[in-house]
Amino acid sequence: MANIVLSLSTSSFSSHSYPTKHTSSLTPMATAIRTKVVPAVIVGGGRVGRALQDMGNGNDLLVKRGEPVPLDFKGPVLVCTRNDDLEAVLDATPRSRWDDLVFFQNGMLEPWFESKNLGDADQVLAYFAISKLGEPPIDGKTDTNPEGLTAAYGKWASAVAERLHAGGLSCKVLNKEEFQKQMLEKLIWISAFMLVGARHPGATVGAVEKEYRSEVSSLITELASAAGAEKRLVFEEAMEERLCAYSRSVAHFPTAVKEFKWRNGWFYSLSQKAIAEGKPDPCPLHTEWLKELKIV
Structure with missing residues (x-):
């Protein structure tokens, strides 16, 4: 259990190269409804990043360490790296695309957002577990919140929720407060x-x-x-x-x-x-x- 990725920790950059087109390991039900998923740039090739890619329709772009976020790829930029990598991610992202960034990190990010003039940046509270790379996530539902705890906020919140729903996970779209x-x-x-x-x-x-x-x-x-x-x-x-x-x-x-x-x-x-x-x-x-x- 010690190697499970939960809401406790986000994935790190992967040292491997993955193609833009990706064969999904989703269930048939998820595959049937994934056509609603908005294509995204996914930054970070660890367990969380790969799981999000599996929930897509095959048109996502996975960005590895050191690779720039493209200017001409429309849609959300899902940031699935460690917190200490955020500075490098921002440096690799064209300023005109900063309002498309969606942060999956844990912890208090607001001071960092303010220091970078990111304003009300999109965020996701990810309450799901992934035991190892390539395995489907397990939803973090509890006896007090059987509907699930994962939540999203911001410009791309609905698109993120649709992606997670396609993967069989819960996700609420919330206002700022x-x-x-x-x-x-x-x-x-x-x-x-x-x-x-x-x-x-x-x-x-x-x-x-x-x-x-x-x-x-x-x-x-x-x-x-x-x-x-x-x-x-x-x-x-x-x-x-x-x-x-x-x-x-x-x-x-x-x-x-x-x-x-x-x-x-x-x-x-x-x-x-x-x-x-x-x-x-x-x-x-x-x-x-x-x-x-x-x-x-």
């Missing part, structure tokens, strides 16, 4: 569960949910309060139940604090900002545990 709430919930989930798990070496996501529920509950409450205050929004009730339900659906996934800049780092920046202004730390438990693990 709804999407931001769900994005923050996902950020809270990964930041809280990974940090609590890191305090207990070897703990899986399921172990955190079962054995260290009080710790993760306290952290979820703290991070949700800080995020809500910073973004001036109110989350839907029962967040803890939703996040724990998702944890049960990926119970065997390992825990580790990774991509700090894009995940826990955002909450730590809120703490640093408050302290610099002479205000109380909005995330004292989070800060304490980061220091305990010598992450900061």
Whole structure:
């Protein structure tokens, strides 16, 4: 299970070359309805990128590391790379095509979007698992959200939803405020569960949910309060139940604090900002545990 690609992690660039035309491994039902799928440029040839290509109609263009995003290929540009590769992706994309970029990355991307003048960039919260390259994705449905959790926002949101539906996956199209709430919930989930798990070496996501529920509950409450205050929004009730339900659906996934800049780092920046202004730390438990693990 440790090698499964979930909403936790996006794929990296592949070192192999793939043709523009691609033979899909979709089921007959998905093949029958995939004619609705809008052709796309797909940046990144790992598990997520290849899965999205399989959901297409054979007219997608897969872009590898170092290859430019073409100017004359109309449609969305699905970015399925690691967060730290985003700078290179942007450099390889003509500026006139920036508003076609659709980001599948996890974590808090808004500061980076703002620094690049990307505005309200298209994003996807991908709650699905792919056990290995070439295998079909498994939808991340939970007992509290049996309709599925994957969501899309932006100019190409409907096209992305149609592509995922063609692959047998769920996907909701949300407005900006709804999407931001769900994005923050996902950020809270990964930041809280990974940090609590890191305090207990070897703990899986399921172990955190079962054995260290009080710790993760306290952290979820703290991070949700800080995020809500910073973004001036109110989350839907029962967040803890939703996040724990998702944890049960990926119970065997390992825990580790990774991509700090894009995940826990955002909450730590809120703490640093408050302290610099002479205000109380909005995330004292989070800060304490980061220091305990010598992450900061």
